[in-house]
Amino acid sequence: MIEAAQSTGNPVLNTAVFGLFVALTLFLVFKVSTRNSSTSDYYAAGGRFTGAQNGIALSGDFLSAASFLGIAGAIAVNGYDGFLYSIGFLVAWLVNLLLIAELVRNTGRFTMGDVISFRMRQRPVRAAAATSTLVISFFYMLAQMAGAGGLVALLLGVHGKGGQAIVIMIVGLVMIFYVLVGGMQGTTWVQIVKASMLIVCVVLMTVFLLGKFGFSISALLDGAAEHNPKGDKVLTPGALYGKNGISKLDFVSLSLALILGAAGLPHVLMRFYTVPNAGQARRSVVWAVGSMSVFYLATLVIGYGASALVGADVIANSTGKENSAAPLLAFEIGGPLLLGVVAAVAFATILAVVAGLTITASASFAHDVYANIIKKGNADAPSEVRVARLTAVVVGALSIIGGIMANGQNVAFLVALAFAFAASANLSTLLYSLFWKRFNTTGTLWAMYTGLGSCLLLVIFSPVVSGKSTSIFPAASFDIFPLSNPGIVSIPVSFIAGFLGTLLSKDQGDQARQKEMEVRSLTGIGA
Amino acid sequence: MTEVARPLPRASVPPVPLTGMGADARHAAGPDYSAIVDSEAFTALRKRFRRYVFPMTALFLAWYLTYVLLAAYAPGFMGVRLTGSVTIGLVLGVLQFVSTIAITWGYVRYARRAIDPQVAQIRQEAGVDRP
Numbered sequence: 001m002i003e004a005a006q007s008t009g010n011p012v013l014n015t016a017v018f019g020l021f022v023a024l025t026l027f028l029v030f031k032v033s034t035r036n037s038s039t040s041d042y043y044a045a046g047g048r049f050t051g052a053q054n055g056i057a058l059s060g061d062f063l064s065a066a067s068f069l070g071i072a073g074a075i076a077v078n079g080y081d082g083f084l085y086s087i088g089f090l091v092a093w094l095v096n097l098l099l100i101a102e103l104v105r106n107t108g109r110f111t112m113g114d115v116i117s118f119r120m121r122q123r124p125v126r127a128a129a130a131t132s133t134l135v136i137s138f139f140y141m142l143a144q145m146a147g148a149g150g151l152v153a154l155l156l157g158v159h160g161k162g163g164q165a166i167v168i169m170i171v172g173l174v175m176i177f178y179v180l181v182g183g184m185q186g187t188t189w190v191q192i193v194k195a196s197m198l199i200v201c202v203v204l205m206t207v208f209l210l211g212k213f214g215f216s217i218s219a220l221l222d223g224a225a226e227h228n229p230k231g232d233k234v235l236t237p238g239a240l241y242g243k244n245g246i247s248k249l250d251f252v253s254l255s256l257a258l259i260l261g262a263a264g265l266p267h268v269l270m271r272f273y274t275v276p277n278a279g280q281a282r283r284s285v286v287w288a289v290g291s292m293s294v295f296y297l298a299t300l301v302i303g304y305g306a307s308a309l310v311g312a313d314v315i316a317n318s319t320g321k322e323n324s325a326a327p328l329l330a331f332e333i334g335g336p337l338l339l340g341v342v343a344a345v346a347f348a349t350i351l352a353v354v355a356g357l358t359i360t361a362s363a364s365f366a367h368d369v370y371a372n373i374i375k376k377g378n379a380d381a382p383s384e385v386r387v388a389r390l391t392a393v394v395v396g397a398l399s400i401i402g403g404i405m406a407n408g409q410n411v412a413f414l415v416a417l418a419f420a421f422a423a424s425a426n427l428s429t430l431l432y433s434l435f436w437k438r439f440n441t442t443g444t445l446w447a448m449y450t451g452l453g454s455c456l457l458l459v460i461f462s463p464v465v466s467g468k469s470t471s472i473f474p475a476a477s478f479d480i481f482p483l484s485n486p487g488i489v490s491i492p493v494s495f496i497a498g499f500l501g502t503l504l505s506k507d508q509g510d511q512a513r514q515k516e517m518e519v520r521s522l523t524g525i526g527a
Numbered sequence: 528m529t530e531v532a533r534p535l536p537r538a539s540v541p542p543v544p545l546t547g548m549g550a551d552a553r554h555a556a557g558p559d560y561s562a563i564v565d566s567e568a569f570t571a572l573r574k575r576f577r578r579y580v581f582p583m584t585a586l587f588l589a590w591y592l593t594y595v596l597l598a599a600y601a602p603g604f605m606g607v608r609l610t611g612s613v614t615i616g617l618v619l620g621v622l623q624f625v626s627t628i629a630i631t632w633g634y635v636r637y638a639r640r641a642i643d644p645q646v647a648q649i650r651q652e653a654g655v656d657r658p
Contacts, residue, residue, distance in 0.1 A: 087623045091591050098580040218611025235614050236606030237598040248599040255595040289631045293624050516560040523646050525558050525655050
């Protein structure tokens with residue numbers, strides 16, 4: 001049984017269910033793609049989505065394959081420490097709810113750059129915002145695409161690198177098609193379909209598992225501990241991060257990046273423009289919090305359930321390692337059909353998340369760089385949309401190439417790194433520009449570039465890049481910075497740089513625009 | 528949690544009227560932001576908004592960091608079994624979910640009662656929305 005699931009499950013069935021998803025979403029994309037000529041349609045779906053729809057789409061953007069397969073697997077193999085990710089990812093939404101969502105919706109139109117450049121000098125700040133958006137989106141995307149290769153091997157039985165490259169390319173092409181034809185409207189519908197499938201799927205598995213253990217959490221936990229070589233340790237923190245002082249500090253650093261990063265992710269911020277007003281933006285976050293609470297609690301049960309029913313050893317030694325926990329569990333409890341569904345959901349997840357990232361990157365380039373820096377705000381809508389579509393093709397092509405090159409590399413850290421970048425470069429500038437009157441252009445640039453730069457430098461000199469058997473360059477060793485996640489240093493550095501840059505510059509800022517931004521962000525007047 | 532999240536009683540927060548805005552502010556090409564920002568109504572709105580979101584942010588960040596530090600540096604405590612194999616760590620983790628949902632619910636309630644009417648008042652008097 002398990003042998004069969006480990007190698008392939010039933011590739012034909014897996015492909016068929018996935019094909020069904022693609023067909024359904026393509027139909028939707030075509031159906032909604034009638035109006036995509038204006039910038040507002042292409043970037044923000046004309047602001048026509050409801051809070052509930054956008055909330056589900058937000059969770060679709062946020063629940064990447066790393067969340068679904070990665071966290072369930074981490075809980076199955078390492079127990080409690082996997083759960084710590086879930087909590088960080090969820091609590092992070094409070095930053096969005098209280099400080100970001102409504103104000104960003106009121107202030108900007110299409111991109112993060114709209115908000116932070118609102119009362120600053122346009123060109124340098126937009127350039128910084130676009131740089132940060134592109135860097136973050138690219139890292140995030142690379143992580144998704146690189147994971148696709150492993151998933152192909154696990155679920156479709158394609159083990160050769162050449163075959164995997166072809167599948168990655170097909171996934172990439174379908175994604176580009178969604179973005180080109182559907183714009184934000186189509187991409188949002190893809191997210192809604194995918195997020196609904198994902199949540200229904202994990203809830204059904206969870207109810208089944210709980211039933212199997214007589215609705216006793218304690219029995220489930222005992223089962224998980226019994227079938228894990230780590231035993232009772234899976235019920236307490238420490239199995240993954242508890243080794244020594246450095247690993248504990250690394251965990252604290254990661255936690256900071258997770259909780260402060262979500263509100264700075266450009267593709268999450270851009271979602272707030274697809275609803276008509278701040279009230280609906282608030283509702284979006286409420287729906288996102290609701291659906292993600294359900295999802296992450298379900299992953300806890302699925303993770304421990306996979307350990308109890310499949311066995312942590314079997315998972316750790318299977319083709320996809322930790323990532324195969326959820327698929328193997330699906331096979332165990334529902335046979336090839338359920339495995340097919342889980343496989344399709346996992347693929348759909350990669351497809352949808354990459355589509356969301358692509359549209360964000362293309363919007364930032366077309367709106368911030370082309371329309372506002374190159375054309376100085378005088379670009380006409382059709383040519384701006386044309387540039388956005390062209391950028392989407394380039395970004396999509398880059399993600400395919402990057403995905404093929406990174407296939408098989410250890411790139412799981414890239415997601416956590418994207419969060420660290422977002423927390424360091426974007427959150428500080430967003431909060432300062434929304435809440436601190438005195439903040440000015442110099443402060444913005446200092447905060448952004450110091451945040452991005454310190455993050456990048458610390459990662460280059462961390463064990464992620466060199467010095468360990470798991471590093472990208474295991475043979476070299478220039479790992480002077482001991483932590484894998486730079487957040488604990490780079491986040492404060494960015495905040496301090498923004499503060500100092502502001503005070504040390506003579507720039508008093510544009511008072512009129514500052515007042516306008518303050519009124520607009522809180523009341524929506526002028527939005 | 529609910530104690531902190533409890534909004535002001537309905538009666539105590541009638542919208543503060545917008546003062547200091549000339550009639551021309553309503554009919555000029557754009558709203559007079561400078562007048563709005565200094566108006567009593569807007570100052571009251573900003574105060575109500577910040578009075579809720581800043582302490583609440585501090586609260587959930589502190590509670591999350593406490594949890595993270597306990598998980599990192601006090602695994603023994605987190606491993607204490609409460610009932611069956613359910614540990615303190617697991618209960619605290621689930622409580623993070625509970626507090627997140629409670630704060631979300633509390634904010635939505637507060638915003639509906641104390642913020643939204645005030646925003647509507649300011650928008651109306653600025654001539655953006657019809658009465």
